[in-house]
Amino acid sequence: MNLSALEQAFDAREAGRAGQREALDALLASGLPTRKSELWKYTKAAPLAEFAIAALTDATPAADIDAARARVAQRADTFEGAGRLVFIDGVLDDTLTRLPEGVRLEATRTPVASKGADDALALINAALPGADLALQVDQDVSVNGVLHIVHALAAPSSLGQVRLAVELAPRASLTIAEHFANDGIGAGMHNTVVAVQLAEAATLHLRRLQALSAETLQVTRIEATLADNASLDTVTVDAGGKTVRNDLNVRLEGPGARVDMRGVYLGNDKQHIDNHTRVDHVARDTISREDYRGILRDRSRGVFNGKVFVHKGADGTDAAQSNPNLLLSDHAEIDTKPELEIYADDVKCAHGATVGQIDETSLFYLRSRGIDEATAIQLLTYAFCREVLTGIENDVLRIAAEQLVADQIPDFSALELIA
Amino acid sequence: MALLDINDLHARVAGTDILKGLSLSVNAGEVHAIMGPNGSGKSTLANVLAGRDDYEVTAGSATLDGADLLDMEPEERAHAGVFLAFQYPVEIPGVNNTYLLRAALNAVREARGEDGISAVDFMKLARQKMKAMEMDAGFLNRGVNEGFSGGEKKRNEVFQMSVLEPRLCLLDETDSGLDIDALKVVAEGVNALRSPDRAFVLVTHYQRLLDYIEPDFVHVLAGGRIIRSGDKSLALELEARGYDWVLEEAAA
Numbered sequence: 147m148n149l150s151a152l153e154q155a156f157d158a159r160e161a162g163r164a165g166q167r168e169a170l171d172a173l174l175a176s177g178l179p180t181r182k183s184e185l186w187k188y189t190k191a192a193p194l195a196e197f198a199i200a201a202l203t204d205a206t207p208a209a210d211i212d213a214a215r216a217r218v219a220q221r222a223d224t225f226e227g228a229g230r231l232v233f234i235d236g237v238l239d240d241t242l243t244r245l246p247e248g249v250r251l252e253a254t255r256t257p258v259a260s261k262g263a264d265d266a267l268a269l270i271n272a273a274l275p276g277a278d279l280a281l282q283v284d285q286d287v288s289v290n291g292v293l294h295i296v297h298a299l300a301a302p303s304s305l306g307q308v309r310l311a312v313e314l315a316p317r318a319s320l321t322i323a324e325h326f327a328n329d330g331i332g333a334g335m336h337n338t339v340v341a342v343q344l345a346e347a348a349t350l351h352l353r354r355l356q357a358l359s360a361e362t363l364q365v366t367r368i369e370a371t372l373a374d375n376a377s378l379d380t381v382t383v384d385a386g387g388k389t390v391r392n393d394l395n396v397r398l399e400g401p402g403a404r405v406d407m408r409g410v411y412l413g414n415d416k417q418h419i420d421n422h423t424r425v426d427h428v429a430r431d432t433i434s435r436e437d438y439r440g441i442l443r444d445r446s447r448g449v450f451n452g453k454v455f456v457h458k459g460a461d462g463t464d465a466a467q468s469n470p471n472l473l474l475s476d477h478a479e480i481d482t483k484p485e486l487e488i489y490a491d492d493v494k495c496a497h498g499a500t501v502g503q504i505d506e507t508s509l510f511y512l513r514s515r516g517i518d519e520a521t522a523i524q525l526l527t528y529a530f531c532r533e534v535l536t537g538i539e540n541d542v543l544r545i546a547a548e549q550l551v552a553d554q555i556p557d558f559s560a561l562e563l564i565a
Numbered sequence: 566m567a568l569l570d571i572n573d574l575h576a577r578v579a580g581t582d583i584l585k586g587l588s589l590s591v592n593a594g595e596v597h598a599i600m601g602p603n604g605s606g607k608s609t610l611a612n613v614l615a616g617r618d619d620y621e622v623t624a625g626s627a628t629l630d631g632a633d634l635l636d637m638e639p640e641e642r643a644h645a646g647v648f649l650a651f652q653y654p655v656e657i658p659g660v661n662n663t664y665l666l667r668a669a670l671n672a673v674r675e676a677r678g679e680d681g682i683s684a685v686d687f688m689k690l691a692r693q694k695m696k697a698m699e700m701d702a703g704f705l706n707r708g709v710n711e712g713f714s715g716g717e718k719k720r721n722e723v724f725q726m727s728v729l730e731p732r733l734c735l736l737d738e739t740d741s742g743l744d745i746d747a748l749k750v751v752a753e754g755v756n757a758l759r760s761p762d763r764a765f766v767l768v769t770h771y772q773r774l775l776d777y778i779e780p781d782f783v784h785v786l787a788g789g790r791i792i793r794s795g796d797k798s799l800a801l802e803l804e805a806r807g808y809d810w811v812l813e814e815a816a817a
């Protein structure tokens with residue numbers, strides 16, 4: 147792919163933000179990752195980059211932005227809670243945004259650190275226009291309710307780029323639900339980077355839901371750093387999109403820090419869903435828990451790569467990871483790879499990745515009770531990812547997540563059969 | 566016509582012949598106990614009748630009220646009134662006990678040409694039946710058998726049976742793993758269901774259960790066939806003397 151188009155478009159726009167030019171130069175120097183890159187072995191970076199660069203030259207008409215705003219407003223009750231941030235094509239929408247009490251929002255100009263070609267999409271995120279914001283919660287402040295972050299797209303050629311820092315001061319706590327939407331416009335692309343900084347004993351619950359159309363692209367990256375006894379708990383539901391790539395990188399830098407990462411991904415048709423996670427146990431007595439579950443049918447493809455890196459000195463690390471997958475078609479595919487690197491003592495690390503089909507005994511049990519085969523299969527499929535969803539303690543949000551998952555199971559209408 | 570008629574049934578699993586010409590006739594209102602050494606094919610028989618497809622029927626027939634049972638899907642057999650209480654009930658986290666049972670009841674009622682039961686009426690019924698099984702109502706909110714002890718799973722099977730009111734109840738070692746109090750509760754649950762138009766086939770390894778559920782007939786299954794039938798005194802004799810003498814007499 148030719149990146150000079152990007153440079154020309156970029157120069158034409160006289161971009162002014164700090165770090166933007168540097169990110170572009172880094173990208174031009176490194177080029178895009180090829181399939182030889184470990185991190186982009188199964189997901190092609192070029193089509194994602196191409197879409198983003200094309201979007202740079204294609205400004206979205208104002209009327210489309212207005213229409214997108216109206217669509218989000220219409221669904222505003224779905225995003226009822228402590229408050230909401232609404233981004234349309236990567237621009238914060240002042241009319242729809244409501245900040246909850248205790249949360250500050252500031253413009254920032256911090257460039258995203260560059261790590262070379264493996265981060266090409268993060269470099270694109272840094273180089274191209276998009277929101278640059280920091281959410282801050284002061285020490286000892288617990289924000290009640292959910293802060294929704296809605297990423298909306300206005301046109302099929304839209305690119306929604308957001309760079310968001312989430313900074314929680316000591317003992318602060320916050321729940322965020324990110325919704326990636328394209329509200330029926332057909333296509334578009336999200337490319338977001340969220341940098342999470344949790345100070346001592348701060349707690350962040352992060353839920354991310356997407357049921358994008360089958361033409362939409364999504365790239366998300368979370369870089370989180372946790373201080374002593376801080377806790378991060380994430381639930382990621384991927385129920386749509388054409389190509390989805392999520393990177394979730396967490397550094398446990400203070401003793402007692404803990405991260406819980408849960409996810410479900412449901413692929414239909416030719417969807418491609420790639421989750422890369424990495425936990426760095428830097429400090430001693432840190433805990434990580436990971437449970438990602440995949441259901442793949444038709445010709446869909448799932449990728450799961452879970453890296454656990456236990457640094458020298460991170461003694462007493464306790465890490466557990468599991469990645470069970472259901473393959474419901476002969477043509478569906480999953481590439482799952484746990485990676486462990488351990489340089490410390492007294493470490494507990496458990497991981498298990500499985501690929502299987504519907505359990506025959508469970509299926510027979512349900513049928514022997516009079517449940518027809520198709521419904522029984524749907525029930526068992528749904529039940530398979532159920533445990534991940536129970537991690538969402540907010541009822542409204544959990545029901546929304548359950549509905550996204552149920553909608554992805556063909557002809558499934560028996561949601562009431564679920565525990 | 567017998568409620569259940571099994572004639573010269575042959576079945577195999579994983580390439581091995583297990584049932585080798587089994588015949589049995591069960592009338593409505595009757596309780597039949599099937600006893601036999603481990604591995605003799607008792608669970609195979611129960612699973613073949615319920616329609617589990619790991620088991621391949623190679624010859625013979627089984628009918629329910631004259632209809633070909635072997636030609637039906639497992640759910641169709643359930644609709645026709647067959648219920649299997651599993652030897653090892655399955656845990657299905659994520660599928661709710663209550664809703665599964667209500668869906669099962671509605672499927673059965675629909676097949677009988679009855680209207681579905683409302684959620685409110687169902688809860689009333691379920692609570693009442695649970696109480697009879699001395700089960701905590703909290704079980705209703707859990708996943709199917711999720712985290713249940715062995716005894717709780719067995720009670721749950723009989724509880725489901727009492728709600729679904731099947732015509733043919735197949736119980737596969739429902740007594741095993743139960744302490745004496747739980748055994749009595751389970752037996753009472755079964756006895757409460759006894760009726761002139763319902764029949765029971767109790768697979769059991771021990772005579773103990775038959776102290777509480779009095780069978781009309783006792784059969785010994787060995788080598789894939791019923792080698793001896795009698796009344797409840799046969800169970801007592803087996804308890805006292807073991808199986809060897811029956812096997813020897815059958816071989817002679």
Ligand SMILES: Nc1ncnc2c1ncn2[C@@H]1O[C@H](COP(=O)(O)OP(=O)(O)O)[C@@H](O)[C@H]1O
Nearest residue numbers: 578579583602603604605606607608609610619
């Ligand atoms: N799914 C199976 N796969 C292979 N062998 C089986 C299976 N189920 C049962 N068997 C074998 O069939 C025989 C009869 O088993 P079963 O019907 O469970 O006996 P019982 O219930 O009388 O103890 C045993 O030898 C057992 O090992």
Ligand SMILES: [Mg+2]
Nearest residue numbers: 607608652738
């Ligand atoms: Mg058995």
